[in-house]
């Protein structure tokens with residue numbers, strides 16, 4: 001085995017065989033499995049949404065104004081990420097960094113608001129162990145929140161990698177595309193959460 | 204500090220476990236000592252453990268599967284001997300609590316770590332070669348998947364000696380798997396072993412889906428893909444569709460157990476039937492995930508050893524598609540007794556019966572492939588004949604249970620256990636073993652010894668019927684599954700027969716071990732006459748993997764093949780190989796990485812810590828995995844080029860061997 005004989009110089013990367021990098025396609029496939037994961041959680045919520053076990057209902061618990069702010073923030077962060085993507089295509093490094101920063105701040109505020117909401121519910125005795133309804137609520141919304149958090153950590157790392165040696169290399173471009181898919185996907189999931197979980201419960 | 208882990212968690216007072224531990228320790232120390240003595244640590248680390256080469260990962264998966272087969276078989280052996288003894292006044296040698304762990308471990312290990320690992324091993328080795336690719340789409344991810352499967356297997360086996368294993372069966376049904384009824388760590392071992400290896404499988408699914416869609420050799424259209432790749436592709440689609448459901452289901456069970464939630468508990472509004480629906484909407488597709496690649500193996504073998512193209516390639520592809528679709532629409536047949544009502548049960552019953560149609564079509568396809576062919580009964584061919592008979596019987600008892608009214612009675616009986624072993628041993632297991640015999644020479648350049656293989660097959664075939672036909676009978680007589688003791692005198696003689704069967708199977712397993720030991724001996728002695736020069740070890744290979752040398756060079760194809768139709772290699776043999784016009788180019792390949800095993804170690808720490816509630820260690824495990832991923836993402840030195848000189852030397856040597864072989868003929 002001679003896997004350390006010659007290292008591929010960057011210049012040679014252009015002439016790969018017929019397989020251009022399948023990274024973005026593979027990430028798409030992963031996202032589809034994530035879609036099924038969320039789909040399953042929605043089904044579980046649909047089954048559980050009336051199992052209050054004598055505890056509080058969604059109508060009594062949810063503060064729709066707060067959720068609307070969260071929604072606005074997340075949707076807006078998708079737009080700002082879109083600007084980051086455009087800048088990346090134009091190879092404007094500082095613009096990419098700036099838009100990523102804005103997106104990051106928005107994402108952090110979203111997660112902050114969500115944590116605040118959860119803490120408030122737990123304080124009012126409506127934690128995830130109160131009823132099956134609350135278990136499924138916390139799990140579904142929490143899983144989305146966890147995804148957003150992972151997206152933020154990822155963004156954080158990419159930010160420094162762009163600053164560092166990788167710059168806006170081809171590999172970095174495809175990483176940014178993957179994160180963009182991820183981020184917009186989480187937006188779509190959130191719209192379903194907003195509609196079916198929050199609006200569905202208070203309507 | 205150590206969570207729930209104390210010295211009393213170690214079962215040093217259970218003689219069977221102490222004996223097993225000593226046995227495992229002796230073998231383990233012997234292996235480690237041998238590696239040290241022959242100075243193979245560096246070789247093992249550099250060439251195997253850090254590899255990202257799909258061929259080596261494939262071999263490691265299959266080694267894991269065989270070790271797990273031995274473990275799972277030991278459990279089966281214990282259960283059969285226990286039931287031969289534990290009649291009337293005799294309690295047998297396994298107390299109920301221990302027996303429950305044995306059948307749970309047997310089922311979990313056989314499905315997740317024997318069958319799934321074997322299947323993934325075959326995917327890894329065969330698929331890239333069949334589609335003319337130089338590796339999978341994400342070689343590093345492939346290594347991570349392997350380590351996740353390995354971690355799951357290690358966790359389950361650690362549970363033997365530290366703590367206990369789950370005692371609630373291979374699917375962990377609540378409410379008995381809930382904390383209220385199962386406060387020990389057994390179910391937690393089950394949860395983390397299945398969860399971690401399940402994520403590994405999901406990543407394998409993403410990887411191979413991308414590989415098949417994006418990396419086929421130039422010119423290979425969908426309807427020119429070899430059948431094994433096709434059926435595996437369907438299995439992979441099912442993995443993508445259903446493994447996320449498994450992940451969620453197991454995660455919800457853990458949330459119940461760790462955070463006191465109420466998904467499946469008796470109180471708080473939980474619903475047990477939700478768990479059953481979720482787990483089976485993964486579980487039924489899972490059995491098709493296992494069987495479809497086996498169908499693919501049989502198709503390749505039937506064509507190769509009949510010297511004819513596969514009969515009805517297209518029907519085979521379409522039938523597999525129909526099976527994939529229907530396989531996702533039948534899960535309720537596992538609990539007709541849920542009380543969903545006659546119309547729901549009728550729907551699922553009829554859907555289940557429908558699956559027999561495409562499956563029957565396939566049986567005829569294989570028969571017609573052999574019909575008027577020049578059939579050679581070499582090693583792999585035995586298993587396919589055994590398969591066609593056995594699987595058909597298993598299929599028919601399956602259709603019997605598809606009738607809700609009949610299933611109402613047969614549900615949860617040993618009739619059911621006989622049915623699924625009938626299809627899973629006769630189908631999945633025979634298929635994978637046939638595949639191992641078939642592709643072994645491709646991996647190592649020489650064949651497994653046929654005599655051992657023939658005896659293994661004979662014992663498995665006879666032993667299977669001896670062990671499981673009696674279970675159909677006692678099942679019809681009302682014996683439920685998972686019993687560890689009984690008083691009914693009618694059952695006793697049948698269970699004695701089944702016990703004889705397991706001894707015959709043991710001889711079969713021993714023959715397989717013997718076959719592998721002989722293979723190692725052959726390798727050490729470099730039996731040159733067994734080495735094949737042409738790469739086409741069976742002489743009648745049809746698909747691309749037989750067009751390259753055996754063992755395969757690490758870059759697979761010196762030149763990417765151009766596909767000119769179905770069974771390209773066969774066409775080339777008929778019409779002559781086109782002389783390559785293009786000159787050789789340096790080949791772009793991924794570098795090996797230590798981060799795969801590193802992620803494995805930290806994942807193990809995480810899983811073990813979660814089982815025992817050692818939170819600091821769980822955090823270290825997570826951080827370790829995270830750090831490894833960040834390092835990987837920052838690493839720019841992940842690939843290299845194989846120089847033209849190396850490829851040319853290989854190619855010339857190969858050409859020389861072929862012409863020498865042709866001259867000798």
Ligand code: HEM
Pocket residue numbers: 276279280282283306307309310311313314317318371372373374620624627628631632670683684685686705708
């Ligand atoms: C080697 C021959 C085998 C023998 C003798 C054997 C024997 C048994 C026995 C005695 C049981 C318990 C039946 C009961 O409930 O009373 C069982 C259960 C089971 N076996 Fe096997 N088995 C064999 C191979 C396999 C294979 C190859 C697989 C799968 C790939 C498998 C999967 C299972 C599963 C999933 C269960 C159910 C466990 C549970 O009840 O939760 N077995 N087997």
Ligand SMILES: [Cu+2]
Pocket residue numbers: 486487533534536537
């Ligand atoms: Cu089923």
